[in-house]
Amino acid sequence: MRKIVEEGYEKGDYAGTFRISDKPNEMEEGFLKKLIKLLPKNPHILDFGCGIGVPFDKYLDDHGCKVTGIDISQKHINEAKKNVHNAKFIKGDFSKTDFQETFDAIISFYAIFHIPREEHKELFLNMADLLKKEGKILITLGTSGSYGEEENWCGAKMVWSTYKPEMYKKLLDETGFKILEATFEGKQGDKEYHFWVLAQKK
Numbered sequence: 370m371r372k373i374v375e376e377g378y379e380k381g382d383y384a385g386t387f388r389i390s391d392k393p394n395e396m397e398e399g400f401l402k403k404l405i406k407l408l409p410k411n412p413h414i415l416d417f418g419c420g421i422g423v424p425f426d427k428y429l430d431d432h433g434c435k436v437t438g439i440d441i442s443q444k445h446i447n448e449a450k451k452n453v454h455n456a457k458f459i460k461g462d463f464s465k466t467d468f469q470e471t472f473d474a475i476i477s478f479y480a481i482f483h484i485p486r487e488e489h490k491e492l493f494l495n496m497a498d499l500l501k502k503e504g505k506i507l508i509t510l511g512t513s514g515s516y517g518e519e520e521n522w523c524g525a526k527m528v529w530s531t532y533k534p535e536m537y538k539k540l541l542d543e544t545g546f547k548i549l550e551a552t553f554e555g556k557q558g559d560k561e562y563h564f565w566v567l568a569q570k571k
């Protein structure tokens with residue numbers, strides 16, 4: 370999956386299709402505000418699959434957060450560096466991180482579904498390890514409960530792998546997270562139908 374995903378984001382035009390605005394929409398901003406309110410002053414936030422850094426990392430940077438973003442696409446990392454000067458961006462696989470420090474929060478929007486779902490539990494365990502005591506996660510997860518691929522998504526082949534939301538609730542509980550808020554973006558049948566979770570390390 371990773372090879373298809375990396376090549377897909379290098380070749381395709383995700384940013385030109387989905388990231389036209391550098392401002393989060395109402396729902397996204399609502400969640401970002403809630404997250405910031407739960408964190409200490411000037412928190413350090415890790416972004417898994419940061420894309421081009423807008424709108425999310427820019428918003429967090431503008432609101433006093435220190436941000437470190439990781440993305441598998443060199444093209445996205447290059448754009449992110451231009452878009453958010455204060456943040457640190459690293460090219461790499463977020464499921465194979467090697468940080469010595471811990472973070473106040475981890476965010477991951479529209480990215481976890483790009484690694485095989487059999488690895489999602491392990492990813493949540495790694496996230497818990499990377500967080501400080503009572504650290505927070507704000508993530509979007511898939512809803513279909515299946516593997517999916519499209520030959521021409523934003524101009525390139527792309528793949529996704531997800532569980533259903535009930536399974537994610539179970540996995541998050543098992544990996545040491547207490548869900549503070551969970552809601553859907555879109556509804557069943559919509560092209561964009563995601564499960565948003567704000568949770569705290571137990």
Ligand SMILES: C[S@@+](CC[C@H](N)C(=O)[O-])C[C@H]1O[C@@H](n2cnc3c(N)ncnc32)[C@H](O)[C@@H]1O
Nearest residue numbers: 378418419420440441442462463478479480483
């Ligand atoms: C749909 S885009 C979302 C980007 C950003 N979070 C946003 O909402 O604008 C998914 C991003 O995840 C990145 N990605 C996918 N799998 C990854 C992996 N295993 N490690 C790091 N980044 C990954 C892609 O390169 C892409 O930039």
